[in-house]
Amino acid sequence: xxxxxxxxxxxxxxxxxxxxxxxxxxxxxxxxxxxxxxxxxxxxxxxxxxxxxxxxxxxxxxxxxxxxxxxxxxxxxxxxxxxxxxxxxxxxxxxxxxxxxxxxxxxxxxxxxxxxxxxxxxxxxxxxxxxxxxx
Amino acid sequence: xxxxxxxxxxxxxxxxxxxxxxxxxxxxxxxxxxxxxxxxxxxxxxxxxxxxxxxxxxxxxxxxxxxxxxxxxxxxxxxxxxxxxxxxxxxxxxxxxxxxxxxxxxxxxxxxxxxxxxxxxxxxxxxxxxxxxxx
DNA sequence: TTATTACCCTATCATTTTAGTAGGGAATAC
DNA sequence: GTATTCCCTACTAAAATGATAGGGTAATAA
Numbered sequence: 154x155x156x157x158x159x160x161x162x163x164x165x166x167x168x169x170x171x172x173x174x175x176x177x178x179x180x181x182x183x184x185x186x187x188x189x190x191x192x193x194x195x196x197x198x199x200x201x202x203x204x205x206x207x208x209x210x211x212x213x214x215x216x217x218x219x220x221x222x223x224x225x226x227x228x229x230x231x232x233x234x235x236x237x238x239x240x241x242x243x244x245x246x247x248x249x250x251x252x253x254x255x256x257x258x259x260x261x262x263x264x265x266x267x268x269x270x271x272x273x274x275x276x277x278x279x280x281x282x283x284x285x286x287x288x
Numbered sequence: 289x290x291x292x293x294x295x296x297x298x299x300x301x302x303x304x305x306x307x308x309x310x311x312x313x314x315x316x317x318x319x320x321x322x323x324x325x326x327x328x329x330x331x332x333x334x335x336x337x338x339x340x341x342x343x344x345x346x347x348x349x350x351x352x353x354x355x356x357x358x359x360x361x362x363x364x365x366x367x368x369x370x371x372x373x374x375x376x377x378x379x380x381x382x383x384x385x386x387x388x389x390x391x392x393x394x395x396x397x398x399x400x401x402x403x404x405x406x407x408x409x410x411x412x413x414x415x416x417x418x419x420x421x422x423x
Numbered sequence: 424t425t426a427t428t429a430c431c432c433t434a435t436c437a438t439t440t441t442a443g444t445a446g447g448g449a450a451t452a453c
Numbered sequence: 454g455t456a457t458t459c460c461c462t463a464c465t466a467a468a469a470t471g472a473t474a475g476g477g478t479a480a481t482a483a
Contacts (some may be wrong), residue, residue: 155376157471160399167398179429188390193472199431212480213428228402241290255323263302263422264295267363270417274409282405287398292442314458328443334460346459347451 159235161189162197163287166206166231170223170284177209177216197235204234223285232279239279240272247272294370296324297332298422301341301366305358305419312344312351332370339369358420367414374414375407382407 164187172178180198184191198217201207208220219226232239233248243251244259245268252259259265299322307313315333319326333352336342343355354361367374368383378386379394380403387394394400 154373155399155403156469160377163399163402164397177429181429190472192474195430196432196472202430209430210480211428211430211478213482215429215480217430238289242295262299264290264298266422267298267413267417268290270413271410274413275406278402278405278409282402287401291440312458316458325443327445330459331443331461337459344459345451346449346457347453348457349452350450350458352459 156236157193158197159232161187161194162201162235163231164189165194165198165217166201166219166226166284167287169207169217169219170288172218175218177214177218179216182216200234206231206234223288224283226284228279228282228284228287229276231284239275240268242268245269245272291371292328293332294367296322296329297336297370298366299324300329300333300352301336301354301361301419302422304342304352304354305423307353310353312349312353314351317351335369341366341369358423359418361419363414363417363419364411366419374410375403377403380404380407 165183168183168187169178180195181191183189183198184194187194198207198209202209202217206219206221206226207217209215209217229239238246238249240246240249242253242264243249244253244256244262244265253262256262256265300318303318303322304313315330316326318324318333319329322329333342333344337344337352341354341356341361342352344350344352364374373381373384375381375384377388377399378384379388379391379397379400388397391397391400
């Protein structure tokens with residue numbers, strides 16, 4: 154299940170991408186427009202900024218803004234920052250690999266075999282979509 | 289993230305599919321072989337039986353057994369029973385559809401657009417795999 | 424300089440989900 | 454009848470999730 158954090162984060166990015174020009178947009182405005190708890194959104198935007206997706210400006214007329222072109226923001230990186238691993242089990246994760254406690258042999262594991270395919274198919278989708286494709 | 293319930297369920301099904309003949313296999317044996325808490329596995333096998341994947345026999349020499357050929361058990365049905373919806377958001381789910389509280393217009397929603405693709409790609413994998421393909 | 428705006432950051436909390444445990448009941452084989 | 458093995462309900466500990474509270478700090482406008 155997709156977390157609200159990711160869902161809200163994606164919506165916020167989309168909203169910012171649609172804004173004319175590059176003027177900062179206030180948290181409150183995004184929250185209101187997308188029906189999101191303002192405080193919750195605040196923490197999400199913060200992690201997006203810390204991870205290089207957004208810039209921010211304080212004081213009057215401040216807010217958040219994209220620091221890259223939407224077409225240069227692939228969904229793989231967005232998903233990994235907001236949702237975490239794209240794989241459904243750590244033993245098939247490219248960026249968050251971990252061995253299973255049970256499971257003596259990954260090569261023999263049916264779950265491993267299936268989840269590898271699921272990971273690859275999801276990756277293909279995320280790689281083929283940038284923020285620009287969602288507008 | 290894939291739940292342990294689904295993971296263990298898949299492993300148990302695989303184990304049963306590998307058994308020579310169709311003699312019942314005891315919970316304890318599966319649990320031991322796959323390093324699963326026996327009581328937890330018990331509840332998983334129970335739901336698999338209730339959903340038409342397994343048969344069971346009580347008393348000495350009893351246990352669980354597959355009641356279909358592995359090639360006739362598609363991963364779509366296994367995943368839906370064990371893990372729930374294949375879609376990551378209810379608004380793109382075929383079998384568990386639900387409208388989002390926020391989101392006035394699904395057609396305009398960027399999350400919807402992306403998650404539709406993810407659902408379809410996952411579905412394709414699950415449809416192309418039966419239990420027999422995991423052996 | 425001073426007030427205001429708006430982001431920054433930590434801590435806390437209620438709820439839900441997950442993973443696992445406990446314990447007795449019912450059917451079957453011998 | 455007794456041992457075995459599945460059946461079923463209820464409970465619980467821990468973690469994750471979604472959200473809230475509340476003050477701090479930097480930038481800006483006047």
